[in-house]
Amino acid sequence: MKTGKTLRVSIIxxxxxxxxxxxxxxxxxxxxxxxxxxxxxxxxxLAEQVSAKGIDDxxxxxxxxxxxxxxxxxxxLTPEYLKRIPQDIILCHTSGTVGMSVLTTHAKHGIFYPLQxxxxxxxxxxxIIPICLExxxxxxxxxxxxxxxxxxxxxxxxxxxxxxxxHIAAVFACNFTNLMYDISEKLxxxxxxxxxxxxxxxxxxxxxxxxxxxxxxxxxxxxxxxxNIIDSHLKALGNHAxxxxxxxxxxxxxxxxxxxx
Amino acid sequence: MKTGKTLRVSIIxxxxxxxxxxxxxxxxxxxxxxxxxxxxxxxxxLAEQVSAKGIDDxxxxxxxxxxxxxxxxxxxLTPEYLKRIPQDIILCHTSGTVGMSVLTTHAKHGIFYPLQxxxxxxxxxxxIIPICLExxxxxxxxxxxxxxxxxxxxxxxxxxxxxxxxHIAAVFACNFTNLMYDISEKLxxxxxxxxxxxxxxxxxxxxxxxxxxxxxxxxxxxxxxxxNIIDSHLKALGNHAxxxxxxxxxxxxxxxxxxxx
Numbered sequence: 001m002k003t004g005k006t007l008r009v010s011i012i013x014x015x016x017x018x019x020x021x022x023x024x025x026x027x028x029x030x031x032x033x034x035x036x037x038x039x040x041x042x043x044x045x046l047a048e049q050v051s052a053k054g055i056d057d058x059x060x061x062x063x064x065x066x067x068x069x070x071x072x073x074x075x076x077l078t079p080e081y082l083k084r085i086p087q088d089i090i091l092c093h094t095s096g097t098v099g100m101s102v103l104t105t106h107a108k109h110g111i112f113y114p115l116q117x118x119x120x121x122x123x124x125x126x127x128i129i130p131i132c133l134e135x136x137x138x139x140x141x142x143x144x145x146x147x148x149x150x151x152x153x154x155x156x157x158x159x160x161x162x163x164x165x166x167h168i169a170a171v172f173a174c175n176f177t178n179l180m181y182d183i184s185e186k187l188x189x190x191x192x193x194x195x196x197x198x199x200x201x202x203x204x205x206x207x208x209x210x211x212x213x214x215x216x217x218x219x220x221x222x223x224x225x226x227x228n229i230i231d232s233h234l235k236a237l238g239n240h241a242x243x244x245x246x247x248x249x250x251x252x253x254x255x256x257x258x259x260x261x
Numbered sequence: 262m263k264t265g266k267t268l269r270v271s272i273i274x275x276x277x278x279x280x281x282x283x284x285x286x287x288x289x290x291x292x293x294x295x296x297x298x299x300x301x302x303x304x305x306x307l308a309e310q311v312s313a314k315g316i317d318d319x320x321x322x323x324x325x326x327x328x329x330x331x332x333x334x335x336x337x338l339t340p341e342y343l344k345r346i347p348q349d350i351i352l353c354h355t356s357g358t359v360g361m362s363v364l365t366t367h368a369k370h371g372i373f374y375p376l377q378x379x380x381x382x383x384x385x386x387x388x389i390i391p392i393c394l395e396x397x398x399x400x401x402x403x404x405x406x407x408x409x410x411x412x413x414x415x416x417x418x419x420x421x422x423x424x425x426x427x428h429i430a431a432v433f434a435c436n437f438t439n440l441m442y443d444i445s446e447k448l449x450x451x452x453x454x455x456x457x458x459x460x461x462x463x464x465x466x467x468x469x470x471x472x473x474x475x476x477x478x479x480x481x482x483x484x485x486x487x488x489n490i491i492d493s494h495l496k497a498l499g500n501h502a503x504x505x506x507x508x509x510x511x512x513x514x515x516x517x518x519x520x521x522x
Contacts (some may be wrong), residue, residue: 017392021423023361024374032263032485051437071415074490087502097490097493115458115459115477116461116462116463116465117462117466117469117480119469119478119480122469122473124465125333128461129461130457130458130461130462132458141449141484144320154458154461155455156453156454156455156458159456161273161452162452162453162454163452164493164497165414165447165448165451165452165497166449166452166454166458166459167494168291168448168494168497168498168508169444169446169448169449169459170444170459170462171452171461171481171482171494171508172441172444172445172504173441173442173445173459173463173466174441174446174462174463174465174466174480174481174506175479175480175481175482175483175484175515176441176468176507176508176511177441177442177463177466177467177516178466178470178475178478178479178480179475179479179511179515179518180433180434180437180438180476181470181475182436182475182476182479182518183430183433183437184430184431184433184474185430185470185474185476187427187429187430188426188427188428188430189424190426191423191426191427192423193417193419193423193426193430195419195428196391196415196435197376197391197393197415197417197419197427198376198427198430198431199470200376200377200389200390200415201376201377201378201391201434201435201472202432202434202435202437202438202467202470202471203467203468204377204378204385205378205434205435205438205439205467206438206463206464206466206467206468207464207467208378208380208383208439209442209446209460209463210441210460210463212382212383213443213446213456214439214440214442214443214446215443215446217378217380217439218436218440219378219380219435219436220432220435220436220441221432221436221438222432222436225277229335229358232358232425233428233429233432236425236426236429237429242514242517245510246437246511246514247429247432247437247446248512249506249507250437250440250507253440253503253507254436254440255444256503257440
């Protein structure tokens with residue numbers, strides 16, 4: 001374990017967020033002390049990767065830890081569970097949906113929400129992942145901010161209400177976007193086309209909105225209100241009632257947006 | 262004008278596709294001869310950027326040109342218009358939707374369809390843009406392939422039926438995806454959040470499918486069938502009947518996909 005560091009952090013959880021977060025913290029000037037899991041084998045496996053100690057006993061967090069980060073499923077965050085975590089630490093969770101109020105079991109608490117889609121199989125550069133912070137006092141906020149700025153260059157103050165809106169926005173920007181990719185992949189496959197043909201288009205579409213607003217770079221038949229092409233597409237999607245319905249609804253929305261401009 | 266090159270190419274049109282394509286061709290070993298437009302000023306303006314000659318008279322294409330690329334709106338591609346283009350050249354268009362049969366006015370014809378979303382304000386690296394080719398003879402195909410391979414590393418043989426499917430797939434992968442970004446941007450704005458918070462997530466979501474299939478990296482409440490979160494999101498979208506409808510339909514589709522796995 002490393003020494004000589006100011007704030008000591010422990011992480012509860014061994015999933016995607018816990019894995020990436022613990023890797024980022026251990027690479028920072030902060031001390032990563034414990035990885036906690038009910039499953040001691042999983043705790044030890046992750047702890048070994050990040051030079052921490054794997055434990056399954058929450059009471060052990062008491063003596064040598066300043067910040068405890070809950071990177072667990074939302075349903076774990078019950079008062080019964082949280083009360084088992086020692087009081088004299090800063091307790092924060094990483095959930096996009098659960099309000100801060102659930103943490104009132106602890107005098108010092110806050111939110112440490114990294115906004116990203118994590119997969120165990122893909123490395124991420126934590127430096128560019130936005131971390132959204134909220135805290136129940138300025139002192140707690142400052143501590144969380146120190147930690148966040150040690151692992152990322154993008155730290156935002158986001159309250160619980162904003163975080164909920166952000167989570168919904170992320171469902172559109174990430175989960176539903178991936179569904180659009182999925183449908184396009186299936187349409188390629190059906191026509192004997194390699195999905196590789198579409199991959200550069202997918203990259204460019206995401207690149208464009210890095211420096212423009214989406215509404216300013218909308219293209220395609222709906223945006224030109226090209227009824228002939230829209231009709232021919234809907235007809236061609238005849239074998240897919242669900243894709244047809246999605247095509248219609250999203251086309252309507254784009255046309256309506258244009259009319260409002 | 263450059264000399265000593267084998268095939269001589271002219272482009273009809275001055276829009277986004279014509280602009281990016283003419284820049285790529287002029288940077289290749291091929292000769293870009295003419296830029297043609299009804300509007301001679303626009304023809305000359307683009308021609309000047311790419312060391313070609315701007316003209317407004319289609320009959321001038323006859324004497325010194327091997328391939329003529331139509332980078333014009335679909336509705337321009339009528340027999341009356343096409344008949345005005347000299348016969349003894351290879352005529353091809355760049356449309357994602359118009360079949361090759363429209364070009365039977367010319368003995369040698371084909372399709373030269375670059376699959377990308379072009380904006381005048383953003384440079385693109387043509388080398389990684391897929392070019393989809395089709396031709397009415399092996400000789401014409403070979404000529405188009407030579408040209409395509411001179412400007413891109415990704416050249417595909419795609420017939421008219423496949424190209425139509427590809428165009429529909431591209432509407433999902435690009436136009437509808439951009440709509441998802443647009444909705445997420447508006448949700449951020451409403452909550453006083455900077456769209457910058459979402460931009461890294463958008464990049465990562467597109468990056469993930471560069472090496473994975475979309476269905477293998479689907480995440481989010483719908484993919485976990487997390488009814489509580491889905492309900493709370495739908496409730497929160499109460500002020501946006503249209504977003505609610507889109508959220509519901511796309512969530513249904515993801516849940517249904519999971520059941521089919």
